Amino acid sequence: MFDQNFNLSDSNVLDNIFQLPTLVVESGLGRSDLITPVVPKSLQGMDSDFVSNSVEEYQLGQENRWPSSQSLSSWSNDDDFLTGQSNFVSFSSSVDLASNTLATARAIAVGSSTNSYTDSVGSTDTNDYYCFSLANSGNFNLGLTGMTADADVQLLNSSGSVIASSLRGGSNPERITRQLSAGTYYIRVYCYTGNTNYNLAVSAAPLAPVDLAGNTLATARAITVGSSTTSYTDWVGSTDTNDYYRFTLANSGNFNLGLTGMTA
Incomplete structure (x- = not known):
């Protein structure tokens, strides 16, 4: 994020209906760029009836980091339409980190801890797409x-269909909470009105496995024990410290038990 300071000045080339201005851009990167109109006299709104101290939209040639148009205040002085160094405006701009389509969505990490991503949407960058996968x-x-205008957000499945949305008005925060299965998902952040920066925070806490075995002798899970091997899967941990099973033998026998597949 960096500020761009614009000085609007008289080119002192023409002296008829109006002067052709040049736009000197001084960026926070310590460099200056000179931007001139795409076609001479193609600046929108500039004619002999233009009112001093008013605001117009000037169409400029597109350069790598600068937008193609920007609202600027203008002053007139006698027969010179613009006078040197008479006007100053500034605005903030940011590099578009998220892509504008599903196919080029920005890959992000979603895990048990919260990860944050900052970008912006507006009239010239209406959509930001993100992609993530859950194992x-x-x-x-x-x-x-962090919005200053109205931006909304959607959660999409791997096919691009919307499965959840948050559409609050104005600059109010948006939120989506949903239980998701393993797979690939997309997030779409888009502007409803205006231009705004935003902060996207995401996380996904793993679901606890279903506890199939009982936690006491009285609630022990009934299982079958016979001449062929039968297997049962479950889990134990800090929130499920015990699993109990019960079985009945009709006759005496050699009992075999194996416990495998542990990670702790």
Whole structure:
């Protein structure tokens, strides 16, 4: 994010209906660029009836980092339409980090801890798309904050269909909370009105596995034990410290038990 300071000045080339201005851009990167009109006399709104101290939209040649148009205040002085160094405006601009289509969506990480991403949307960058994948099911949380205009957000599945939205008005924060299965998903941030920066925060807490076995002798899970091997899968941890099973044998036998597949 950096400020761009614009000085509007008289080119002192023509002296008929109006002077052709040049736009000197001084960026926070310590460089200056000179931007001239695409076609001479093609600046929008400039004619002999233009009112001093008013604001018009000037169409400029597009240069790598600068937008193709910007609202500027203008002053007139006698027969010179613009006078040197008579006007100053500034605005903030940011590099577009997120892509504008599903096919080119920006890949982001979504895990148990919150990750944040900052970008902007507006009239010249209406959509920002993000892509993420979950290896396991999880409780997904999304927050969109820091807006100064109205931006909304959608959650899409791997096919690009909308599965959840947050459409609050104005600059109010947006939020989506949803349980997601393992797979690939997309996020679309888009402007409803105006231009705004935003902060996108995302996380997905893993879901606890379903506890199939009982936690006490009284609630032990009934299983079958016979001449062929039967397997049962479950889990234990800090929130489920015990799993109990019960079985009945009709006759005496050699009992075999194996416990495998642990990660802790």
